[in-house]
Amino acid sequence: MEDIEDFPVAAADSEITEPLIQIPSELPVLPLRDIVIYPFMIVPLFVSRDRSIKAVEEALVENRMILLVSQKDVNKEEPEQDDLYQMGTVAIIMRMLKLPDGRIRILIQGLSRCVVDSVNGKGDYVKATVTPISEPLAPENSLEVEALVRNVRGSMERAASLGKNISPEVLAIIANLDDAGRLADLSASNLELKVEDAQRILDISDPVRRLRRVNELLNKEIDVLTVQQEINTQARADIDRSQREYFLRQQLKAIQAELGEGNELYEEIELYRNKILKAKMPENAEEESLRQLKKLERMHPDTAETATLRNWLDIMTDLPWSEASKDNLNLKKAEKILDEDHYGLERVKERIVESLAVRKLREKPKGSILCLVGPPGVGKTSLGRSVARALNRKFMRLSLGGLHDEAEIRGHRRTYVGAMPGRLIQAIQQAGTNNPLIMLDEIDKVGADFRGDPSSALLEVLDPEQNSSFRDNYLGVTFDLSNVMFMTTANMLDTIQPALRDRMEVISLSGYTEEEKGEIAKRHLIPKQIEENGLEKADVKFDKRAIAGIVSEYTQEAGLRQLEREIGKVCRKVARSKAELEGDFKPIRVTVENLKTFLRAPKVFSEGALKKDQIGIVTGLAWTAVGGDILFIEALMTKGKGKLQLTGQLGEVMQESAQAAFSYAKSRAAELGIADETLENYDIHIHLPEGAIPKDGPSAGITMATAMVSVLARRPVRKDVAMTGEITLRGNVLPIGGVKEKLLAARRAKLKTVILPEPNRRDLEDMPQEVLDDLTFIFVENVRQVFEVALREPVALKSTSKEKAAKVG
Numbered sequence: 001m002e003d004i005e006d007f008p009v010a011a012a013d014s015e016i017t018e019p020l021i022q023i024p025s026e027l028p029v030l031p032l033r034d035i036v037i038y039p040f041m042i043v044p045l046f047v048s049r050d051r052s053i054k055a056v057e058e059a060l061v062e063n064r065m066i067l068l069v070s071q072k073d074v075n076k077e078e079p080e081q082d083d084l085y086q087m088g089t090v091a092i093i094m095r096m097l098k099l100p101d102g103r104i105r106i107l108i109q110g111l112s113r114c115v116v117d118s119v120n121g122k123g124d125y126v127k128a129t130v131t132p133i134s135e136p137l138a139p140e141n142s143l144e145v146e147a148l149v150r151n152v153r154g155s156m157e158r159a160a161s162l163g164k165n166i167s168p169e170v171l172a173i174i175a176n177l178d179d180a181g182r183l184a185d186l187s188a189s190n191l192e193l194k195v196e197d198a199q200r201i202l203d204i205s206d207p208v209r210r211l212r213r214v215n216e217l218l219n220k221e222i223d224v225l226t227v228q229q230e231i232n233t234q235a236r237a238d239i240d241r242s243q244r245e246y247f248l249r250q251q252l253k254a255i256q257a258e259l260g261e262g263n264e265l266y267e268e269i270e271l272y273r274n275k276i277l278k279a280k281m282p283e284n285a286e287e288e289s290l291r292q293l294k295k296l297e298r299m300h301p302d303t304a305e306t307a308t309l310r311n312w313l314d315i316m317t318d319l320p321w322s323e324a325s326k327d328n329l330n331l332k333k334a335e336k337i338l339d340e341d342h343y344g345l346e347r348v349k350e351r352i353v354e355s356l357a358v359r360k361l362r363e364k365p366k367g368s369i370l371c372l373v374g375p376p377g378v379g380k381t382s383l384g385r386s387v388a389r390a391l392n393r394k395f396m397r398l399s400l401g402g403l404h405d406e407a408e409i410r411g412h413r414r415t416y417v418g419a420m421p422g423r424l425i426q427a428i429q430q431a432g433t434n435n436p437l438i439m440l441d442e443i444d445k446v447g448a449d450f451r452g453d454p455s456s457a458l459l460e461v462l463d464p465e466q467n468s469s470f471r472d473n474y475l476g477v478t479f480d481l482s483n484v485m486f487m488t489t490a491n492m493l494d495t496i497q498p499a500l501r502d503r504m505e506v507i508s509l510s511g512y513t514e515e516e517k518g519e520i521a522k523r524h525l526i527p528k529q530i531e532e533n534g535l536e537k538a539d540v541k542f543d544k545r546a547i548a549g550i551v552s553e554y555t556q557e558a559g560l561r562q563l564e565r566e567i568g569k570v571c572r573k574v575a576r577s578k579a580e581l582e583g584d585f586k587p588i589r590v591t592v593e594n595l596k597t598f599l600r601a602p603k604v605f606s607e608g609a610l611k612k613d614q615i616g617i618v619t620g621l622a623w624t625a626v627g628g629d630i631l632f633i634e635a636l637m638t639k640g641k642g643k644l645q646l647t648g649q650l651g652e653v654m655q656e657s658a659q660a661a662f663s664y665a666k667s668r669a670a671e672l673g674i675a676d677e678t679l680e681n682y683d684i685h686i687h688l689p690e691g692a693i694p695k696d697g698p699s700a701g702i703t704m705a706t707a708m709v710s711v712l713a714r715r716p717v718r719k720d721v722a723m724t725g726e727i728t729l730r731g732n733v734l735p736i737g738g739v740k741e742k743l744l745a746a747r748r749a750k751l752k753t754v755i756l757p758e759p760n761r762r763d764l765e766d767m768p769q770e771v772l773d774d775l776t777f778i779f780v781e782n783v784r785q786v787f788e789v790a791l792r793e794p795v796a797l798k799s800t801s802k803e804k805a806a807k808v809g
Contacts, residue, residue, distance in 0.1 A: 377559015511558025623738030640683030651696025
């Protein structure tokens, strides 16, 4: 087997003519790999295989002729007839040199094409029976042949000019070669063709057809060389441009050194350039940054605009364009973290875990923005912090309370002195990742004035369809906020712009029951205050009854802030005692009995249920911003002309409810047992105590109606019944809101029965079990049902002294 190692392609000797030697019918075979030898080519070959070496030796002994045939499979070590091509070249061995490593080097010249009839692989070397092919002459004075010859010559020169490795000697021979067949063979041998293509040319015995095929291959090669040269030219141009910039920067560096400016600016520019490239910004942001950097490069370092531009570049390069934290999508772990941080709030936790589940199934979901609505201190902000911890995201809180300037959201334009990005971009910059959880706190307290409406700016931020291209005025380029998880908090929904409210999914957080407050104090508040006041866990113990006493007698709130402050007071007194006594300090146990020594007299007078049934006094239920409360509605009948008087700082809606209730009572006077002369000769005065507190809303409608009927019909009201519901002129009872807060207030006041509108029955599904156990619920559709439950039988008027005297007389 023959091996080729870096052989140079030799030119055909122009003086060699058609061989006159008689070619024998059987010749030793030298299989070739990766090369095809044409007639009249002179080529050096290295032979390394034993059988191939013996074939060469046999040829040298006989007549120096050997058959050169290319292999189809270059990896075949012992080729047989099927592994060799049918057309080969008979060559004569001109020289032979034995090398020290056992190989031999031979110089051969092709003589003639021949067909391989059969191959005999037995013996020490491969032999083959061949039939030489006499090449026909090309037709003389043929225009086609002349044109092909000229085309091939020109194409070879063109290929050489495009960088093809063709020696000048070969080009000189081609220029003087008129024989079509030899020109085709010589050109093909210098085109570095694949073995298959080169063999196809060898298979063509007709010189004109062969030259035509070579011309086609040459044209294809020139096309490839042209594209290659264009690529090289472009690459060279880029290199030249880089070198030019390098030399210019070096010159600029030298000029700055001469001017005494040094290389500080140059080093700063390079530092910014490296930061911009490392930040992996979007294409438009990177282009703008590099453009501004070139502008900075041309500026004098002492100009005022330079400082502004530096600040802009610092923020642009510091923003986490491509930095993101990896979400924790382990639902059980997230649920465990939420349970650790917050007691209760099952509905909120369930919704958050659902969001995580969607995020686990879909890489980048367009989820809704959660808005947590509830009274102060119920844990809205801390819940957002827990969600961030469960998600393994950075938590950033933006307080929007009292915000008036739209630029706080969108940023200031760089033309203003002291301009800065909006709070959102600043939060993302501080977080260091492009997917933090941003809590927009107190979104219901955003204002609006001549500087713009921040609520309108938030419309884009909180819309998943738009915030992927949020444009901050200071940056001047878009920033993708779609990776950010937004949560908002509010105490009430009424003041939130309707379009903004529509973009959020509202989750209501009601107040806690006394039992829930006690459990939260035990699990979270007491350990926190013990640690914050420098105490050990064993230094102070709180009895369960003491915790309940703090909740009921020292706090009156829906949340937990005041409760935490009261526990903190106890812990501070214990800390003082420990600091004063030092080694003599003994652990303190807080009980109901010694609670007053820590917190003094109780602060809260809990308004309890009425002591007895009375005419004209009804227990109502109210919703407040800090939870629920009970209120007593008092009605009194005085001499007059049938008018209605309302006091207690009532709002318009509440006054209209009272008017509706009064009209209903007058229209049903006979059914309700009210005398006509009573309505004509007496005025009704309705008063709600605690007159300094404004009151409004329709939910006291049935309560005021009950108070009116009670005083007009002289029917006492049950002391253990509370009620809430809106009334219509026809006496229908409509649903109301804030049911949980109102029921918690009723339970706190030790009431037994609560009258609710029938449509509010569904609100009991989310109610704590202890509330359901302690209260009896009566659902009504008409106010007549309320009177049947809440009012006793009529009480007769007591006779006056004059009437008694008349009877005696």
